[in-house]
Amino acid sequence: MSSTTDIRETVREKYGKIAEGDAAGSGCCGSTKEAPCCGSGDTALQELGYTREQAAAIPEGANLGLGCGNPLAHASVRPGDTVLDLGSGAGIDAFLAAREVGPQGRVIGVDMTPSMLRRARENAAKGGYSNVEFRLGEIESLPVADATVDVVISNCVINLSPEKPRVFAEALRALKPGGRLLVSDLVLTRTLPDAVRASVEAYVGCVAGASLKDDYLRLIREAGFADVEVVEEHGYGPDAGKLPDSVKEANAWDAVLSVKVRAVKPAKR
Numbered sequence: 001m002s003s004t005t006d007i008r009e010t011v012r013e014k015y016g017k018i019a020e021g022d023a024a025g026s027g028c029c030g031s032t033k034e035a036p037c038c039g040s041g042d043t044a045l046q047e048l049g050y051t052r053e054q055a056a057a058i059p060e061g062a063n064l065g066l067g068c069g070n071p072l073a074h075a076s077v078r079p080g081d082t083v084l085d086l087g088s089g090a091g092i093d094a095f096l097a098a099r100e101v102g103p104q105g106r107v108i109g110v111d112m113t114p115s116m117l118r119r120a121r122e123n124a125a126k127g128g129y130s131n132v133e134f135r136l137g138e139i140e141s142l143p144v145a146d147a148t149v150d151v152v153i154s155n156c157v158i159n160l161s162p163e164k165p166r167v168f169a170e171a172l173r174a175l176k177p178g179g180r181l182l183v184s185d186l187v188l189t190r191t192l193p194d195a196v197r198a199s200v201e202a203y204v205g206c207v208a209g210a211s212l213k214d215d216y217l218r219l220i221r222e223a224g225f226a227d228v229e230v231v232e233e234h235g236y237g238p239d240a241g242k243l244p245d246s247v248k249e250a251n252a253w254d255a256v257l258s259v260k261v262r263a264v265k266p267a268k269r
Helices: 004-019 042-047 052-057 092-101 114-127 164-174 200-204 213-223
Strands: 082-086 106-111 132-136 149-155 175-188 226-235 256-264
Touching (some): 004 200, 042 052, 092 114, 092 132, 092 149, 164 213, 175 213, 213 226, 213 256
Parallel strands (some): 082 106, 106 132, 149 175
Antiparallel strands (some): 175 256
């Protein structure tokens, strides 16, 4: 990829097609046949950490099989909270968060893909979610006021950003003092070959854009977060899935981990 703009536009185009039904299931992690980290069925959702109750509560059309975990599993969302979902897609985690915050709470989803945003808004209207709104924007420049959010969540999106330090800085800015960050994402255990990192398909598939695990955690700390910890992780192994055909390296999945990372914005003294 030649520039930050190129990466962002490639991701926007690919996920726009997914939202429109032209490439369902072929976003993060590749197709569901290639990698078990994504999927839209109940079994796949349970493997990602969603409960049966949560799976049953997801509105039709909100789960596009693009996640790599359940960010709400360790987020400790409370009634009345304001939750911000970075890269909210068709709304799966935003709608589940809406159940937890209740009528006195609020959920804001931010996504840079207009067609994905339309789909999420349609899902919200059909489901009667009055405490959820979806805003067009980039996670590197959030359309959210300072210190207005209790919890920030994200599901397999930050690895796609070419400007991860800005993402974490923006999340910190939006959070109230004492607010919580819980992200489910993909990280690497080793550096990938140049040919893999240069591949457009691998980038959109959440492989080439992923950071080394230690670097990912360091970026969160450097943004100003405290108590940064991996609360859950699992790998996929060399046989879990293949990179796109255009990538000649046989397999990079043995270098990939799915992690859930929790952090806190320090309270004012």
